[in-house]
Amino acid sequence: MATDHIRYDVLARDALRGVLRQVLTDAAEHGLPGDHHFYITFLSKAEGVKLSPRLLSQYPEEMTIILQHQFWDLVVTPDRFEVGLSFGGVPERLVVPFSAIKSFLDPSVQFGLQFETADSAGVAPALDQSEAKPPAAIAPASAAEASTTADDDPPKPSEGAEVVRLDRFRKK
Numbered sequence: 001m002a003t004d005h006i007r008y009d010v011l012a013r014d015a016l017r018g019v020l021r022q023v024l025t026d027a028a029e030h031g032l033p034g035d036h037h038f039y040i041t042f043l044s045k046a047e048g049v050k051l052s053p054r055l056l057s058q059y060p061e062e063m064t065i066i067l068q069h070q071f072w073d074l075v076v077t078p079d080r081f082e083v084g085l086s087f088g089g090v091p092e093r094l095v096v097p098f099s100a101i102k103s104f105l106d107p108s109v110q111f112g113l114q115f116e117t118a119d120s121a122g123v124a125p126a127l128d129q130s131e132a133k134p135p136a137a138i139a140p141a142s143a144a145e146a147s148t149t150a151d152d153d154p155p156k157p158s159e160g161a162e163v164v165r166l167d168r169f170r171k172k
Contacts, residue, residue, distance in 0.1 A: 016113050017098045023106075024081050027067065028074040037068035039105040046100030048080060052092055062102060065094065 023038070032038075041064040042049065044056055055063065065085060067074070072084040073093075080097040105112035 013115060017101070017115065020101065020104050020113065021076060021078070021081075021098060023104075024074065025076045028076050028081075032067070035108040036106055037066060037108060039103070039107065040065050040067065040096070040101060041103040042096050042100040043102060046097065048095065048097035049100050050093075050095035054090075055087065055092060055094075 027036075027038075041062055044051060044059050044061060044063050051059075051063070065083075067083065067085075070086060073082070074084075075082045079099070080095060082093065082095045084091060084093050086092070101115055103112060103114045
């Protein structure tokens with residue numbers, strides 16, 4: 001097998017994180033258009049993540065937040081985003097580096113991205129063309145889960161989320 005000196009896997013991952021960065025930048029500048037809303041799952045203890053001790057004790061491994069109706073002060077920088085959310089009526093400020101994000105989902109249009117994080121990936125081995133996998137879309141487990149907002153009880157880390165290929169959602 002040939003060695004991938006270009007590191008296409010890293011280039012693709014960074015490009016997809018750029019999509020997420022742009023979507024959040026647009027939301028910070030203009031708000032969420034239409035029915036769009038975002039589920040963002042990230043590693044709670046990843047380098048650069050800032051959570052209150054209360055949230056960290058509730059979500060010691062990973063956390064899923066929902067940006068929909070009630071969030072404020074969304075700030076996006078080249079390497080992270082910051083946002084204000086309410087959990088059980090208590091306002092919190094979260095700082096999440098893009099490198100800590102495991103998944104992004106906009107259920108209003110059934111679009112999602114799944115990432116390997118720096119903590120879970122280490123150095124990825126080079127893939128030959130037959131082993132390469134396309135980016136995956138993720139879908140919520142149920143419609144009830146999709147209607148949860150950050151102002152409700154804090155979302156629980158997704159369990160049993162279905163990973164599907166983007167081809168499944170394309171119109172034929």
